[in-house]
Amino acid sequence: MIRLKHIYKSYTIGTVEVPVLRNVSLHVRPHEFVAILGPSGSGKSTLMNIIGCLDIPDSGDYILDGEYVDNCTEDKLSEIRGVKIGFIFQQFNLLPDLTAYENVEMPLLYHRISPSERHERVIRTIEQVGLKDRMRHKPSQLSGGQQQRVAIARVLASEPSIILADEPTGNLDSASGKEIMDIIKGLWRDGHTIVLITHDINIANQAERKVYVHDGRLSEKEIYNGMENH
Amino acid sequence: MAWKIIKLSFKAIYNNKMRSFLTMLGIIIGVMAVVILVSITQGAASGITDSISDMGSDQITATISGDDASVSADSIESLASYPSIDSVAPVISTSETVKKNSETGSYSIVGVTPSYFTVRDIDIQRGRKIAESDIEWNTNVCVIGTDVASSLFGTWDAVNGTIIIGDSIYKVVGVLEEQGSSLAGSEDSKILIPYSTASRMTGQTGVSSFYIKASSEDTVNSAIRSVESFLLQATRDEEAYDVSNQSEVLDTMSDVTNTMSLLLAGIAAISLLVGGIGIMNIMLVSVTERTKEIGIRKAVGAKRKHIMLQFLCESCALSVLGGVLGLVLSLGAIEVYNLVASSAAAINWSVGIAAIVFCAVIGILFGSYPAAKASRLQPIDALHIS
């Protein structure tokens, strides 16, 4: 499903080229739940942006569902994101001026979906995350956990096969963090492929498989021993 | 989808009420300027045009300057035999001091023949007109306008009264119908006396001007040509006379108002362009402010065209809303103007609609650069801004 081959990515700051990902290869099978671990600044988010087609690698191949993503146009990438991928961000990334309902509906406006089906999907997914009574609230009127649940409903409404979560519990207290993790595990059981980024080993342990990013490289074993206590 | 985008635009405008209003102000003022000015000038122009048409477009006026002896009243009468001409009325105009008891004033005295009433299409309300016999006998009678009657007699019932024109006593035999003001000077303030009496009073043998009534509106032009060739023969001097017709005045009038309207449209277009630059400015600010929103939208699947459309729609909504507000305010302003100037100017809807359409064009024109800029933002860069 997700196949990264020898991915190289660097950022140029001024005239200095700083490599972030060096020769990263990763294979995620359908319905898998993979946790990506690594210290801050190791390149986890950069990797997730590439997996999520928000960014393209400098070199290497990314094959998503048998399609070479590196050759896609910007609009084609938008389409892939809209159809196949759902993002759950650490900072929720809801639109502050829209209600919970409108936030969930927003991505569907870019799909060819009839208004009645759109409405049906929004209601269904908002119910699924247990926020039916908070539908008309704006993000600022919701708690962090509730906002993250709206963000999850927004993902579910588009019915993507892959869900990418970048530190989804990073801004939440442990109780709401646990709620969010329970929802994510539920989605995995429903058949979604999940890639979760975290530096919390306890969260990573709930995944099927753990992958470590260190110094721009990936390994299935933890190299950095301090991680466990991080 | 389209409806959602429009709703979104108005929401964005509403969320920044003050800023949106200030941005729209340029457009509002531009639209108000054009709609109010065009409506009022065209209202005034159509008032004048109406009063000119009232006088009849079959009327021709000939004025003779220079040597007064050149054209006699009798020779003019011969013009009436032309097929294109219905009737002719020679006139001697002068002004004299008129006395009635203690009232004294200078009035315009017109020596006329009976045909004057037919040609000028005026009637009397009391008494009688100047008759053929008055001309024959040089009688000292007069027919006076309503303004003259009320200022000399204090009433329109002035028949059989006497007034002193110059040194002679005249008997009032009739009072004209009230005409109201008109572009060619109202008959209301004139005193009509027999042509022959006027000729004797002024010592003038030739006519100073004469009116011609064409047999129909279609023959006006050929009547004008006949009169012109007649006058050229009589005076042998092209500069000595002038023949004009109301329709020429109307043409000139409409030329003037058209030029005026064009000028106003030009000024308005410029002010709307300035308003458009204001919109572009604020849209650029808006794109920068909403970089994160654009990033989020792109992350969940929005394509370039979607972002482009959203911002275009917003700038368009801004300018069209400004246009509509301007139009509504113009309606009010014209009402106020009518109250203050006690006129009856009406809003010119075609200009109003044109202004709104122009606003939409401005919105698209000046919104396209900010919209293109927004659509080109990379989702990853846009998301990074927090």
Ligand SMILES: Nc1ncnc2c1ncn2[C@@H]1O[C@H](COP(=O)(O)OP(=O)(O)OP(=O)(O)O)[C@@H](O)[C@H]1O
């Ligand atoms: N747009 C950018 N321009 C320049 N450098 C960048 C950019 N984005 C990331 N970097 C650099 O790339 C490196 C990896 O960043 P990344 O965000 O992937 O780290 P991370 O593993 O997600 O860290 P964290 O756990 O703190 O989120 C960092 O050193 C960062 O400074």
Ligand SMILES: [Mg+2]
């Ligand atoms: Mg990160």
